[in-house]
Amino acid sequence: MSKRSIRIGSGAGYSGDLIQPAVQLAEEGTIDYLIFECLAERTIALAQLQKLKDPQLGYDPLLEERIKAVLPICVKKNIKIISNMGAANPIAAVDKIIELAKQLKIKKLKVVAISGDDVINAINDQDYKLIESGDSISVLKNQLVSANAYLGLRPIVEALKLDADIIITGRVADPAIFMAPLFYEFNWDIDNSDLLGKATAMGHLLECAAQVCGGYFNDLDKKQVPNPEAIGFPIAKVTSDGHYTITKVPNSGGIINKATCTEQLLYEIHDPKNYITPDVIADFSSVRFRELASNQVEISGATGANKTGKLKVSLGYKDGYIGEGQMSYGGYQAKERASLALKIIKSKLHHLGLSKYDANYDLIGVNSLSKDQVEESPNEIRIRVALRTKTKEEAITVGQQVEALYTNGPAAGGGASKSVKEIIAVQSILIDENLPTIQLTTKTIES
Amino acid sequence: MKLGDIAHSRAGDKGNISNLSLIPYNELDYLFLKKQITEEKVKSYFNERIKGSVTRYELPHLHAFNFVLEAALYSGVTRSLALDPHGKTLSSIFLMMEIDPEEYRKYRHLSLSKTSDNH
Incomplete structure (x- = not known):
């Protein structure tokens, strides 16, 4: 019952x-x-x-x-x-x-x-339109890592x-x-x-x-x-x-x-x-x-x-790297020194040939979450530079340049950090709900 | 007076689309928000941040709204260079929107007198 x-x-x-x-x-x-x-x-x-x-x-x-x-x-x-x-x-x-x-x-x-749910082979022989960009799935073919249906x-x-x-x-x-x-x-x-x-x-x-x-x-x-x-x-x-x-x-x-x-x-x-x-x-x-x-x-x-009758499929694909560096400024004229540091990094990255990439230059505490400007200089502030690059080496450079503000930048920057991550981006397609071959695999412990 | 004085919100993300709920603390304020917090107003409040359209869905039974912001997340959590790639903080930034206190006072006065008329 x-x-x-x-x-x-x-x-x-x-x-x-x-x-x-x-x-x-x-x-x-x-x-x-x-x-x-x-x-x-x-x-x-x-x-x-x-x-x-x-x-x-x-x-x-x-x-x-x-x-x-x-x-x-x-x-x-x-x-x-x-x-x-x-x-x-x-x-x-x-x-x-x-x-x-x-x-x-x-x-x-x-x-x-x-x-x-893994349909990466099943979707191979047909063309699909990407929901987000409207492009053909073929533009991602070489970068594709995963295709999983919900x-x-x-x-x-x-x-x-x-x-x-x-x-x-x-x-x-x-x-x-x-x-x-x-x-x-x-x-x-x-x-x-x-x-x-x-x-x-x-x-x-x-x-x-x-x-x-x-x-x-x-x-x-x-x-x-x-x-x-x-x-x-x-x-x-x-x-x-x-x-x-x-x-x-x-x-x-x-x-x-x-x-x-x-x-x-x-x-x-x-x-x-x-x-x-x-x-x-x-x-x-x-x-x-x-x-x-x-x-x-x-x-x-x-x-x-x-x-x-359709299933959404998330496609994971490799899409370059994000290189990031951060540094803090505090006390007297903190915001002004932080802004100068960003200007220096921007110029250095330009001379290194990296200004072609999308970049964020943030003053954390002022404009990193919304673009509202804080009028007076906060007591402490952190700069953050993030670039989306094609190669890992270029991404590494971003953090190195920010870290080198220690000995080369404006006075009294502290607490540098840097990171590099590979971007696995996601887009989606729709497939027929009957396309995936679903399998149940049972494993047991029996006394 | 800020929107956050009379309502709360939570942000969600799917790809490059952000959604912001808007829920008044007092159900009486639902119609005030309906009149004041329009799609156009939200679009212009977030300014260049939102590259796409804003759609407002109404949930009168719950006295709540759902705002859907297209192309709002710098191409989405996986590729975004933003410090907050999900746009999680957009909800509290939304609540900083200015509300005209005079309009609000008038609305409250009217709706309260209407409520007492009904009894």
Whole structure:
């Protein structure tokens, strides 16, 4: 018999998120599912580069630490784990989890990898138009590192039907990893757009973890957050007849109210009537929040329309380097000396033939975030020079030139820093939803 | 008087597009914001920062707005040279927008008297 209600915990809002609140959720949250959303737009391209270096890598760098921290509790309490920590290599991630589980003396475990989001070979023989630039995909051909389609919830529901304890995916739509348990547990119709739209709203509220519980919300007296050093992660309580409540672990820090939910509902969406996912075009335009009790908010009013039949594919490609250098100036005439330092660097980079590149010359504390000018000289100020270059050597030069202000620049510059990073840029195409060949790979420990 | 005195906001990023929510602390102020914080006003406030268009979506049930700013992130988080490539800080910069306190006082006076008429 299917359950009447389930509780879904959100254990991570991004790859580097805190682990302790996830442990707290597993221990005290009375949850049935623990979900980790760890894949940002370009993370998978970086993971793909790692996999090229070592075929046993390419999954989330914190996977080991996260799984070690929560697995014994989840096994004991029969909590299922779903995560996109597989990144570019879900099968290697599953092998790693089995290895960790053995070390933890876990006697029985079923772990399923979902792969097939990697479509780099499948898109090879056709021309596609890049959504962002409108150019043909062929302009990126030599720079392309990765091509991953956003899969929907169907393969995750299939994996749950295999009685998996842990499901590891690569690229899937963020809300899908939260939605799948509902359709599996309540046996909901996977083609019902209204149910999918409502579930998408829940998934969207949960996918950034603390961001719905007072994380990224505190604005002192205007938006108070109790106990901000111990913000708990969110839980969705969902009933089989479609009632949704967002809450968190009792006595954890943070706050859940209409304001936190409204901020998060609109986070990273465009037209609230047309939030396009692989499973549904969700409509959040009539969502309502009701505060049932302290830190308990009911969501209602979301709906949806039929999916488009297309999947978005994120293309990661190499696009040169960013070279950066920073230096601080303080005290007497700080702003004037900092401005002179920028002028000197600009001239030096010009003579080195680098003025052809896009560059930022910032006075941090004055104009690095917005172009508003601060009239009087601040007590301290930091210059920042950043250039997007073609070669790594050119990028290195930027930081070197800024650092050399120590002995060559205006008086009393301090605290130089420099960095070089390779740019993995992202653009997108749309493909037919049937193009990816999806595969479920099961690994088990049996006593 | 600043926008941040009566409303809050969160910024999100997708590629080169930024979105800014705008949510009044008091639901009564929804219609005031609807009249005052137009697409044109947001576009000119951010000036050369936004290379594309600004679209405002209204959510009357939530008493909130969502502003979508095209080409606002110097080609997006992966390629941007900005210190804050996601444009995360745009929300609090948005809240520094000036509000005419006279207009606000008049609006509040009117809407409060309307509310009391209804009872």
